[in-house]
Ligand SMILES: CCCCCCCCCCCCCCCCCCCCCC(=O)SCCNC(=O)CCNC(=O)[C@H](O)C(C)(C)COP(=O)(O)OP(=O)(O)OC[C@H]1O[C@@H](n2cnc3c(N)ncnc32)[C@H](O)[C@@H]1OP(=O)(O)O
């Protein structure tokens with residue numbers, strides 16, 4: 001064990017184990033997660049470091065691992081979805097799996113959209129993995145749902161739907177598992193009795209069940225990408241492919257071609273809402289991994305000097321702390337927001353299953369906004385962690401390049417982040433409702449008293465100081481009032497309308513304000529949820545250290561967005577000047593606990609797969625060992641010498 005890291009752990013002011021329990025949701029859950037993590041010792045999962053393999057080899061290794069996972073899940077009798085998720089995230093490490101789409105999109109779509117008869121047919125096939133599925137929605141030319149071109153036309157004479165990709169732009173593009181799957185949920189515009197009824201989901205068989213040969217359908221892999229090398233993102237061109245009427249999910253077409261409206265057309269989009277909710281938790285997980293790597297490495301790396309010899313740990317540099325500790329605070333904040341998002345998703349989707357759709361718009365708005373907010377922040381955060389590790393952060397052995405490459409598409413997939421932020425229509429609508437005197441409930445209720453508070457551009461000196469910057473509840477209140485930026489967005493729309501612009505143009509001309517308002521709303525939610533969580537934590541030592549992190553998270557966010565807070569007169573200039581001073585004090589308070597705080601995330605070394613983030617801190621000898629395994633070192637003299645240099 002590296003002596004620096006031993007010393008760091010001795011300095012901790014709280015019980016790491018107890019904090020792990022809080023993150024997991026209780027000691028029982030930690031125990032079970034650790035039991036599941038024992039799978040890492042299973043020799044059947046021994047594998048080559050993917051960084052030393054070609055793309056095709058990586059795909060093959062991933063398929064083998066996916067198949068092993070299925071067998072092992074059966075062998076160990078793991079069937080609870082949360083446990084399956086835990087098991088898979090341990091085995092997957094920092095990479096995706098080729099059967100991922102089957103689990104996260106195909107199966108959930110079947111579960112939520114099959115009627116009884118369809119469930120009876122498809123669920124046994126899909127849960128036994130005879131049917132391997134993907135989710136084919138995006139097309140070469142469009143992702144915007146109303147713009148999708150693939151058609152499904154009902155033919156009452158044969159009781160079939162005819163699926164067709166009429167143009168190049170209508171070819172399905174991106175769905176994972178282009179080579180792996182034999183079925184797809186295909187999203188297509190439904191036509192019956194000559195009328196279009198919008199997007200609906202259909203189950204389409206793509207490949208022969210025994211030989212895996214494609215049916216008369218063009219299907220394949222779209223080629224190498226920025227990351228996602230284990231995943232065969234695919235293309236799919238359907239040329240008048242016929243499927244039985246029973247393959248339409250939620251069956252909205254009667255045998256005579258009559259269309260029966262669903263309770264809400266948006267139920268077809270449910271799987272996207274599910275994944276967006278999951279991505280909030282994934283952001284927390286990846287931010288936590290990145291911080292673990294960068295902070296442990298910063299504790300064992302010595303460089304340069306502060307006073308005179310010996311060289312200090314780089315974690316003692318104030319600037320290093322300023323790079324990493326706000327991200328550490330963010331990892332904690334997002335962990336609690338992830339828990340909230342999961343609970344909210346299951347609560348509201350439970351109501352939806354019972355026929356109560358009243359909270360569907362809120363679930364959509366919250367999951368879309370938080371997905372965008374947390375993935376954007378994490379995406380930037382991983383890169384900060386990587387650069388804070390200097391040159392060694394650039395080596396794939398650090399895992400940070402892979403974490404970035406695998407995570408960055410979360411800002412794009414499942415709804416491009418700007419587009420998701422623009423789903424703030426809901427916020428503006430809520431604001432208008434509140435203005436008209438309606439009492440809002442839930443997370444939007446803060447808009448009820450906006451008219452009284454009148455938060456808007458104001459000379460800061462003209463307003464009384466509202467905020468004690470050391471008081472978290474005051475900071476939450478400030479974020480809440482800043483979230484009233486939605487008022488500016490609503491006003492911008494109003495002004496545009498007064499200029500006789502159409503509603504659509506008024507919307508587009510206010511889009512920057514709308515995204516800002518949405519971002520401020522999400523930021524408020526994160527600060528509030530983090531602060532609320534503190535009241536649940538009884539252990540005084542843990543409460544203290546998490547309060548310090550929450551304060552850092554809130555104040556750092558204000559420092560980054562000082563213009564908003566000053567403009568709205570929420571903070572005075574002298575208060576603003578105190579914030580950097582307080583942030584520096586908080587960095588000093590967090591410093592002795594930094595390693596313990598990342599230890600509490602409890603990532604096994606194999607899951608981190610990072611030489612820099614090793615628990616024992618023995619970085620250098622293992623870095624040398626890792627480099628020696630590089631395929632270029634397989635022979636002392638590389639063949640290119642004989643071919644070209646000699
Ligand atoms: C420590 C923590 C531990 C935790 C650990 C946790 C670890 C977890 C680990 C797990 C690993 C997970 C990751 C795996 C990897 C995944 C692989 C990759 C998968 C990628 C798959 C994909 O990438 S798959 C394709 C996704 N492709 C989109 O995402 C299209 C976006 N584009 C749109 O989504 C629409 O285009 C857009 C813009 C809404 C306009 O929708 P539209 O066309 O209908 O038009 P409008 O805007 O007019 O909307 C009309 C009205 O519908 C309302 N509305 C719209 N959507 C609604 C909805 N969903 N629900 C309700 N309401 C909705 C709207 O709010 C309006 O409401 P209103 O009328 O009242 O105003």
Ligand SMILES: Cc1cc2nc3c(=O)[nH]c(=O)nc-3n(C[C@H](O)[C@H](O)[C@H](O)COP(=O)(O)OP(=O)(O)OC[C@H]3O[C@@H](n4cnc5c(N)ncnc54)[C@H](O)[C@@H]3O)c2cc1C
Pocket residue numbers: 101135136137138141142143144173174175176228233409412413414415416417418419422
């Ligand atoms: C790794 C990966 C895996 C994927 N897996 C799947 C899958 O399994 N199944 C599937 O169906 N799809 C999948 N996708 C596709 C993914 O869902 C889309 O790429 C995503 O929804 C974004 O759409 P787009 O690529 O068309 O981007 P575009 O929408 O073309 O975005 C390009 C730019 O235009 C801007 N823009 C677009 N519309 C607006 C607007 N209304 N207002 C303001 N700005 C706008 C965006 O902000 C962005 O800056 C995957 C994508 C990736 C990268």
